[in-house]
Structure formats: structure tokens, C-alpha cells
Amino acid sequence: MKTITFDQIKTSSIALELDELNTDAIYTWTEDDFAKYNVPIGNSRFPITDYFKITVEGEANSPDEVKMIMNGDMGRVKYIGFRMSGGEVIVNGNADLHVGAEMSGGYVLVNGNAQAHAGREMSGGKLEIMGNTKEFTGASYIGEWRGVTGGEIIVHGNAGKQCGECLTGGNIHVMGDCDILAGIHMTKGTIEIDGNVNRWPGGQMKNGNIVIHGKLGRLLEGFVENGIVTDPEISGKVYPGKYIQYTGDIAINGKGGLYIDAEKNRDKLSAYSEGNDEYISLGDY
Amino acid sequence: MEYILKNGIVYDPANGVNGEKKDVMFKDDIIVDSVSDNAKVIDVTDKIVMPAGVDPHAHVAGPKLVVGRLYRPEDSRRGVTQKTAIERGESGFSIPSCPTTGYRYSRMGYGTVCEAAMPPLEAKHTHEEINTIPNLDIAPLPLFGNNWMVMEYARENRIDDLAAFCAAWMKISKGYGIKIVNPCGSEAWGWGMNVHGYDDSAPYFDVTSRQVVTALAKANEKLNLPHSIHIHPNDLGHPGNTGTTLETLKSIKDIKKSTAPTASKRDQTVHCTHMQFHSYTGTNWKDAGSGAPEVAKFLNHNKYVTGDVGQVTLDETTTMTADAPMEYDLYRLSGLKWANKDIECETAAGLIPCIYSPKNPVNTLQWAVGLELFLSIDDPWQVCLTTDHPNAGPFIRYPRIISWLMSSPRRMEMIENREVHKWAEKRTTLATLDREYDFNDIATITRAAPARIDGYTDRGELTPGCKADIAVYDIKPNEFDPSKNPEEVEKAFSRALYTIKDGQIVVKDGEIVSTKPSHTIWTNVTGLEDEEARIIEEIMPFFRQYYSVKWNNYKVHDHFVPNPIRVDVPIRQ
Numbered sequence: 001m002k003t004i005t006f007d008q009i010k011t012s013s014i015a016l017e018l019d020e021l022n023t024d025a026i027y028t029w030t031e032d033d034f035a036k037y038n039v040p041i042g043n044s045r046f047p048i049t050d051y052f053k054i055t056v057e058g059e060a061n062s063p064d065e066v067k068m069i070m071n072g073d074m075g076r077v078k079y080i081g082f083r084m085s086g087g088e089v090i091v092n093g094n095a096d097l098h099v100g101a102e103m104s105g106g107y108v109l110v111n112g113n114a115q116a117h118a119g120r121e122m123s124g125g126k127l128e129i130m131g132n133t134k135e136f137t138g139a140s141y142i143g144e145w146r147g148v149t150g151g152e153i154i155v156h157g158n159a160g161k162q163c164g165e166c167l168t169g170g171n172i173h174v175m176g177d178c179d180i181l182a183g184i185h186m187t188k189g190t191i192e193i194d195g196n197v198n199r200w201p202g203g204q205m206k207n208g209n210i211v212i213h214g215k216l217g218r219l220l221e222g223f224v225e226n227g228i229v230t231d232p233e234i235s236g237k238v239y240p241g242k243y244i245q246y247t248g249d250i251a252i253n254g255k256g257g258l259y260i261d262a263e264k265n266r267d268k269l270s271a272y273s274e275g276n277d278e279y280i281s282l283g284d285y
Numbered sequence: 286m287e288y289i290l291k292n293g294i295v296y297d298p299a300n301g302v303n304g305e306k307k308d309v310m311f312k313d314d315i316i317v318d319s320v321s322d323n324a325k326v327i328d329v330t331d332k333i334v335m336p337a338g339v340d341p342h343a344h345v346a347g348p349k350l351v352v353g354r355l356y357r358p359e360d361s362r363r364g365v366t367q368k369t370a371i372e373r374g375e376s377g378f379s380i381p382s383c384p385t386t387g388y389r390y391s392r393m394g395y396g397t398v399c400e401a402a403m404p405p406l407e408a409k410h411t412h413e414e415i416n417t418i419p420n421l422d423i424a425p426l427p428l429f430g431n432n433w434m435v436m437e438y439a440r441e442n443r444i445d446d447l448a449a450f451c452a453a454w455m456k457i458s459k460g461y462g463i464k465i466v467n468p469c470g471s472e473a474w475g476w477g478m479n480v481h482g483y484d485d486s487a488p489y490f491d492v493t494s495r496q497v498v499t500a501l502a503k504a505n506e507k508l509n510l511p512h513s514i515h516i517h518p519n520d521l522g523h524p525g526n527t528g529t530t531l532e533t534l535k536s537i538k539d540i541k542k543s544t545a546p547t548a549s550k551r552d553q554t555v556h557c558t559h560m561q562f563h564s565y566t567g568t569n570w571k572d573a574g575s576g577a578p579e580v581a582k583f584l585n586h587n588k589y590v591t592g593d594v595g596q597v598t599l600d601e602t603t604t605m606t607a608d609a610p611m612e613y614d615l616y617r618l619s620g621l622k623w624a625n626k627d628i629e630c631e632t633a634a635g636l637i638p639c640i641y642s643p644k645n646p647v648n649t650l651q652w653a654v655g656l657e658l659f660l661s662i663d664d665p666w667q668v669c670l671t672t673d674h675p676n677a678g679p680f681i682r683y684p685r686i687i688s689w690l691m692s693s694p695r696r697m698e699m700i701e702n703r704e705v706h707k708w709a710e711k712r713t714t715l716a717t718l719d720r721e722y723d724f725n726d727i728a729t730i731t732r733a734a735p736a737r738i739d740g741y742t743d744r745g746e747l748t749p750g751c752k753a754d755i756a757v758y759d760i761k762p763n764e765f766d767p768s769k770n771p772e773e774v775e776k777a778f779s780r781a782l783y784t785i786k787d788g789q790i791v792v793k794d795g796e797i798v799s800t801k802p803s804h805t806i807w808t809n810v811t812g813l814e815d816e817e818a819r820i821i822e823e824i825m826p827f828f829r830q831y832y833s834v835k836w837n838n839y840k841v842h843d844h845f846v847p848n849p850i851r852v853d854v855p856i857r858q
Binding site: 141252 | 356357358359360362368620622
């Protein structure tokens, strides 16, 4: 097992781009190799050792045997864990854009917040963010119509707009709240949101499932209510409780599943009316 | 500076040189027949030497490209490279950035490209883009087929006025020739409609495609233009469109070609572009088939017609055309994102991404139809290699198409191993065609024929006095069987050993070693100045009423074309 530790010396107002330093590329590197490496910053390159004190301990025969530990505020360090296929990356601080983007294996942990495009177009592995993420978490590249195809993303805080855009596989679990258009254009996979959702989840979704445990602000018109389901099993996982089940987005003949907590969203039931509390008793529905 | 390319195997179809071992010499930017003893010798012993490539139809600069890049950022991230001391960073696959376009053409050994659709209203921007494409001479073709004034003149059969209008507009837009796209159809699109067939009228103009095309063909010959009309017929991409295509070509038959020296280079009076998209039979995509044998037969019997193929390369690409209603049809078929652009009184445009999949029956049919055309048209001087970049695929796939054309076993392998859908075998004659192009044929369809068809007198050949635009490829043709080595063919034509542009070595060993500014080739008709002034005066009230720009902002001023190659065409001998 090889442990590579990046201790931040100074920060840069222009972001460092670490796309060339994933575990696949550096599992054989020594401290001397890092000393020779110039990291892209804007349109120039500078010695990475100006920004990090890098310590290498142990040996690795494959990316799976590498553990990268990044200590400090990586709020201006982009592409951490980009395209990695194995190993472990632990960021003890915030991460900038594209953390874990296009990774196909391994584990990335951010003990802080992550900027936009976290886990973009992942095909495998696990990305865990202990804080919040900005927009396009687990999404496709801008304009692309194929997003995450596999793997798992867990956000312990809140997620920004268009989380899971064009999801075509894999799972995203947001433990906090989620902004608008979660799962827009998704075709496969599951998005689970523990907190509240602002508006319009699942716009133009073709397939896949979205489960919302909190309160939903506004639903799109293209979702057809199927009634209440109890303890639904979705992709092999049981979600205890009662959920209002919708199918959509019918605007594009979508057959996706949207499940929202029935208790917290009783105002969404078609049978609901003000002042008729008996009628909305979930047991009677 | 003098150079000798020593002992190469030269293919120069325009001069009847077919694989002869000889030296090619150039001094500064011109090919010469002798040089002094001080000439620098470049040893290319037994390697292929050809004139630099000439692309007769591609979309490389202009407003459509900008829209494409804006709404397809996912395409721009493909092919990204870091800048070097010589090159700017590259980006893009089907819609590469402007510098990338120049670099990639140079690596393939190309030196000239015809930008196939320039709306006069957007000509300034087209020229701005041309100026940022290095290493290429670019001839932009202004769009005339849906221009309101053109339709008026065509309806009233005012050919002299139409000719003066075209001459004036080529000056104003700094354009090279007359391009016609879905005549009357793009105007109909302004009303949410299209025209179907050759004799359908544009709404509110009471003029048919036939009238517009024949009028423009007559005007073209009247002006003695170096290039013929360059037409994208109606009904592109629709099953059963072969009839429309042939009707269009037949209508030009009786129009006499200009005998002026400026038009003498070419043989044709009509150039039909991306013929593959116009050669389908059937009534819908379920019963669609190939019309390529019929179209090829027509070309084989009619030398006044030339064409380029628009070969599908089976890639994910971006379609963009002034045939806006067709793009809407494509959008309805694929459901992918769609962009539309209206160019006031001149034309329209549409764009959508397109994934040509070898597993898709229709895409495979299109792929096979293109190859059928190449292999069924007998005279390589009548057909040019294009992909209608980026519509049927990016231009960087030309080497792959060359490998398909040179290797019947490779084509059969694709069909038999089901690398492509079975429709290639069942609905086309491709599997029965065992013709293989040789290097001379390749030099013809990529250099000599496009140069002759476009009417260039200074390129596409290695004649002393011509521009020193030369490509050398790392293949020893006398020791090499392209039929058995299609991958090697593709590799060699993708990365030229040398590309020489205007006597400057711009590529060595497949890498860019220097760059030079592009030139803009445009046509200046002389002798019609009075008629042009009268026409402009006549049009001005209309222009002020309907255009959103002022006349002085409409014209392309000289500083937009800093490196012109002006082709002077005297109308009165």
C-alpha cells in the first residue's frame, strides 16, 4: 500500500488542475517524480511542490494500492480523482470543480464541500461528500445527453441544481435538500433525496427512479399520479413508509418512477381538498 | 527558397502522371521545372507525392459553426490538446475550433477548402473565422437559392438582372461562386413549410425550384464564373428523393457552358453536392433503398454533371445546413436537441447532433449508398471525396474513406462480420462492387477533380507555375498493397510526411511545424459595374424596408479579407 500525502503550502487564486495526477498515473511515482512535475494553472504550468509538500510512503503495484490524502483547502484545486480507476482519495477540506469526474473505480471522500460537476459522468466507484455540493452533481458534461452510467455518489449535505442530470445508471443519494430539476433527462438509475426538493424533479425523464423523503415544492405537469404505495422496493432496495407514486415524464412518453413521501406531501394527492381532513387520511386512500 | 522533393512516386492526374518516380521542384511559393544547385533537397525516395488536397465542399467557417459550438460544448471537449510553441490548443471533433480546422486539414495534406454555405448577411463573420483558420486557402460560396431578390428575378426570368445581382453580391460578400440550398424550401420554412419535389412553389413568391435553379445556372454561365452552380437539391434525406435529384440535374442539360477562359477549366455546368443524401428510393424509411445506381448511371452518361458524395463515416457528428426544414424533420426523428437560425431575406439554417450508428439500418444504408456512388461512377473526374463536413462525418475521416475505397476485402469484412447492419447487403449493391481505387484515383477525387470542378487554375496539380501546395505520404506504393492494408492507408493519409503550403513546410512527420495565414479566394466580375449599380439602386428601398442592418454595415469591407486571392472574371471579352 502506498500513501501519498499532499499538505497544502499555499493556495492559488487561479485553480490548479489535477487531471493528470489521478491514482492511475501516479501509483509508481516517487517524491522525486512529483518534484519534477509542473501542474497546469490557467494557461501556464508551475512546480506542484510550490503548492504542496508531498510525502510518499510505501509501494504500489496498481492504482488500487494507492491512498492519496490531500490536506488543506482544495477549493481552488480542480479535477481531484479525475478518471481514476482504483485506489482511494481523501480530501480533508473543500474540493473545486469536477471532483471524481469520469471516475470508473475506487473511492473519493471529500471532508468538506464540493463545487459543481462533482462525480460528473462517473461509470464506477464511490464518491462521498460530507458537506454540500453545487449544481450538476452526478450530471453529464454541459450539453451531453449521457451522464453517470455507474457507481455511487453520496452527498451528506445539500445538492445544487440539476443533480443527476442525464443519469443513465448508478445511484445518487443526497441526504440534505436538493435544488431544482433533479434527475432531468435521466434514463436509468436511482436518485434518493432525504431532504426537501425545491421544484421539478425528473423533467423529461425517460426511466429510472427518484425517491424523495422530504417535502416537494412543485411537481411538473408531465407526471401521472398512480396512488400510494407502501414500502416500495426500487432497484432491490426497500423504502419503508408510504409514498405517492408517479409515472413520467409523459411529455416524452417517459416511464420513470417518482416516489414522494406521502405524509409530507399530502397536498399533492389528487384527492386532497382543503378542510376535508378525513378524506386525506392515508389509511383510507 | 528553392526545394527539390527527390525521387518521390508522383501522382499528378491533371498532368497524366500516374506513379512515376520523379523530382518535384519549387521555388518560394511556386512549382518550377528547374532549380539551382543551391536548392534544398528533401529525400522522399519511393514515397507518395501528390498535389495538396482540395476539399470542394465543407462547412468550416460561419454562423452555423458558431451556433454549433455554442450548443454542443460536449463536442468541443473532444480532441482537446495543449498549446505548443507553434500551435494553439485544439478542441472539438465534429465542429473543431478555427485553428484546429487548419491544423487537421494540414496534417492530412490538404491546402484548399471550399466553405460551402455563406449567407451574405453573415459574410463578415464568415471571413473573420476564415482569418483565424491557418494554412488553408478558403473559397466561401454565398447562398443564393432562397434569396428574395433571386426568387423575384427568377420568377420574372430577368436573367441579365439576376447575373448583375449575383456579381454584385459576390463582391459585397467576397464570395467565390453560386451556392443553392433546397431552393425555395428554406424560404418556405419561414412559413413553417417546405417544398417537395422540383416544381413546388415557394409560398408568396409564386416561383418554383426549377425556375430558381435554371435561372441561376444561366446567370452563372453568363458571368463566366470559374465554378458552376453548386447545388444541394430539394428533398435532402427523404426516401424516394432520387427522382427530385435527377429532375434537378436534367433541367440544366440544355444550358450552355460558358466558353470564356475563366470557365474553361471545368467541364460541368452543375455540381451536385453530397449526392449520397439525395440518392434514396422508397416511400418511407421502412421501405427505403439505394438510388445510387440510378444517379451514378446518370452521371456516367452526362458529363455536364459532377458531384461530391458526402460519405457517412459512422460517427457521432453535428448536422448543420441551410436546409432548415430538413433539420427540423431530423429533429423529429431523433429527438435530439435542435437549433434553428433565420437569416432574414436570404436563407435559414438548422442544426442537430447526429449519431450515425453502424447498427442502425438507415445509417448503414446511407453509408453504403455513399460507397456505391464512389464505386459506380466510372469517371473519377466527376466525383469528389467529401463528408459534407460535419454533416455526414468530420473531415478527419477522409483517410478512413480512402481506405474503404481502396480495399474491397475491408468493405466485405464490414458487411460479412456485421460491423454494419444487414441493410448494407440487402438494400444496396455494395456487396457486389469489387472495384478498388488506386492511388491515382485517390489523387483525382481528392485533388485534381475538385480543383478542376471548382475552377481553380493554380492548384490541384504539380504543373510549373502552380502554387507549391504539395503533400507527401509515408507509403511506398510500389511495395505496398492498399487492398490488404486498409489500416496502414488510413494511418498514412491521416498524417502526411510533409505538407507544403505556398512553398512553406507546415507539416513534417504528421506534426505541425509552422503555420501561415489563410487566404480567401473570391470572384470579382468586371465589366458589369453599371448594371450592378443600377440593381443595387433598384433594390435599396426593399433593403431599407426589410433588412435589419444598414447597407454600409452589410458589405464586407476589404479589411475583413486581409489575404485575398481575387479571381478577376471579365464579363465582356
